[in-house]
Amino acid sequence: MDRTYDVVVVGGGAAGLSGAVALARSRRSVLVVDAGQPRNAPADGVHNYLGREGTPPGELAAAGRAELTGYGGEFLAGRVETAARDGDGFRLTLDGGVELRARRLLVTTGLVDELPDVPGLAQRWGRDVLHCPYCHGWEMRDRRIGVLATSPMSLHQASLWRQLSAQVMLLTHETPEPDAAGAEQLAARGIAVVPGRVAGLEVTGDTLTGVRLASGETVALDAVVVAPRFTARGGVLETLGIKPVDVEMAGHVVGSQIPAGPDGATSVPGVWVAGNVADVRAQVISSAAAGLMAGAAINADLVAEETRHAVEAYREEVRTRSSEAG
Template sequence: MRQAHRRGIVVGMNERYDVIIIGGGAAGLSGALTLARARRRVLVVDGGQPRNAPAEGVHNYLGRENTPPGELLRIGRAEAGAYGAQFAEGNVVDARAEGGGFRVELDDDTSHTARKLLVASGSTDELPDIAGVAEGFGRWVLHCPYCHGWEVRDRRIGVIATGAMAAHQALLWTQWSDDVVLFTNGREVAGVPAKVRVVEGPVQRVEAQGVHLGNGAFVERDAIVVQTVPTARAGFLAGLGLATVDLVMQGEAVATYVPADPTGRTDVPGVWVAGNVTDPMAQVIVAAGGGLKAAAAMNMELLE
């Protein structure tokens, strides 16, 4: 059997797996652990670009509070690998039905086959086009109070209206601070809570110390909040006929995702999804639970 050696991991190039898992984040590794413990032949293909890489720690994950994201993935890989899961480094560029199963093509021109696919490729956060946002994202530019609220409690928080959920965001952040300013950024924002101070006018740029407005004014803030657009990493599914749909809130698309039933089963037989690729608002512990749920459903179908 031809083999490929990647970072000390031996991957069988001609082996047909029970399940190929696309994505090695919390959802993919949880699925891998569950399936490997069920004695399934599992391959995890991972491009090494987790959505939460800029964060200092994972939060609200019982038993793993404050664990650095990379450390959590290292632990998960070791646990799944101990039960026989295999790993391949790379990005899937195409996935197609073949011979009663599936073939996935990687960006290094290798390919692998399996009876079923679990897509846990996650999503990327599309950031608003404001100078300084990308440089500070995950540190002093934030988007999720449940992920970062405790760390900036009682600090000066600035919420920039970059989407339809601006008033909702401003209200939510008052749970962690009494000093919340909403920058309208040229938008009409209705329903702003009375306890939130409103600053009109477009935002020019942000920095770690605050917000620069288009009129030259500067408002000091310790943390900046923006609304991102989580976008599913799913372009490689086109060959299977799977496409993303918009998640719409208050008349505006706030995310994209791959639809599935409660177990993660998609409209394509043999293909499941788990984590942010299908649930864009899921935190890490929820994504991990989705991977377990999908893996259990896949194992049962393999048995049947």
């Protein structure tokens, strides 16, 4: 496996596969290395992806891998541990000690959803413990929805979910109760406020039935909405000196992402990013679009480099011919 590719893509989700397919279609040698930990694995289906509505995440990824290999690209299950500059390219070390070389890198490692510390949330994440009304709202329409308050953004979150159900309540948990303006907004929309810390979930069989407060009281619910902290999976990038930055919404830090230009170019020449590692707000379809843009930018960069080398070789050939003729 100690070989050089035009591009190694680190991460095999929508962004990585989309970028890789664009590069393979441009006849680039491209390898996707994926650790097999997709963020959306618990979800039943992908939503808001035009033409792919409801497709299971694993099925969408498998289709992308098939497209990649159909164009001559390669896929490798594994984890890239480190990356380092190696001449005019990069050398990657994978788990198990395998080393690869790439002229360019596209990193699409996504993010980690760090959930509030409430027992049971992680086990039901992506099923009936949710965060995004655009990803899961339609499926929970008209159901009993409890928004677990963790920041000032929770009021906004409750208002968004109220668009989908008349049975929305705000669980204050460990945050102060809303101020007068916030309380008025909630009352106007018919959103009940439930004070008290949430101690855990109530589950019957395999069905969420509500939450249990520290007081012992139970609140009947069909879904719990949370606001995770979105933390970029930037370990590989940090080995190249590329650091994540905080992301703020309404003055509140909600996570981190890797800073990059519109086409995904980072501060390190030859390294691009796409998807959730560079945009905590990106959904699957926008991650795929970002991957395509990054792939096109990488190909253009390689073409420019190859053109420079071709011109240099051409000029040298012309000089040699002129010298021999003289």
